[in-house]
Amino acid sequence: MGKRQPWYSNGVRFECQPDCGKCCDQPGGVVFLAPHDAQKLADHLEMPVQDWLDRDCKRSHNGRYVLRSRPEDDVCIYLNEDKTCSVYEAKPNQCSAFPWWNENMASNRAWHKTVQLCPGLRQPGSKVVQLPVIQGHLDKDRVAEKGFRKWD
Numbered sequence: 001m002g003k004r005q006p007w008y009s010n011g012v013r014f015e016c017q018p019d020c021g022k023c024c025d026q027p028g029g030v031v032f033l034a035p036h037d038a039q040k041l042a043d044h045l046e047m048p049v050q051d052w053l054d055r056d057c058k059r060s061h062n063g064r065y066v067l068r069s070r071p072e073d074d075v076c077i078y079l080n081e082d083k084t085c086s087v088y089e090a091k092p093n094q095c096s097a098f099p100w101w102n103e104n105m106a107s108n109r110a111w112h113k114t115v116q117l118c119p120g121l122r123q124p125g126s127k128v129v130q131l132p133v134i135q136g137h138l139d140k141d142r143v144a145e146k147g148f149r150k151w152d
Contacts, residue, residue: 008105008134015126017119021083023098026117027074030060031067032144037092038065038151044090050151064147067092094144100129100137102145 033041042052056077057065068077078086085091094101099121104114115121 006105006131007108009131011128011130012121012134013123013126014099014118014120014129015123017123019083020119021079021085022117022119024076024079024085024095025083027069029069029076031076031092031094032060032147033057033065033067033092033094034140034144034146035148035151037094037144038148040090041087041092044087053151059149060147063149065149066147092144093140097137097141097144100134101141102138105134105138 038049038053038057041056042049045052045056047055053065056068058068060066069075070077070079076085078091080086085095098104099114099118101114104110120126
């Protein structure tokens with residue numbers, strides 16, 4: 001008996017929409033970081049990694065580093081007023097992987113909530129993102145979610 005294909009095995013229509021930023025503009029959103037994300041962002045901001053972690057990150061409930069949110073509205077510290085990313089060139093893999101997060105694709109209910117949030121999933125003429133690309137994003141999301149607790 002073969003492994004059942006995921007519901008998205010034929011691909012999913014998606015195209016990021018200009019001036020949207022809804023994926024980053026969610027109060028309480030958590031961006032987990034893989035070690036290479038921390039290195040990339042620290043390099044981009046021309047800071048030693050540990051200094052960057054101390055300034056721009058906090059610890060999750062189980063000690064993993066996550067991006068800090070703005071205290072006034074609890075959204076990402078790197079989201080500009082025009083809904084663009086101030087560190088786009090170095091953004092974490094988990095950000096690049098959206099909407100292809102494991103938690104979003106785990107159930108019909110989770111996916112339906114994601115579709116409601118993301119206008120890029122509601123564009124009839126958008127291109128189909130194929131299964132290997134989706135799986136690549138899911139893998140990156142899995143690594144980011146594993147995170148890290150200590151910078152060596």
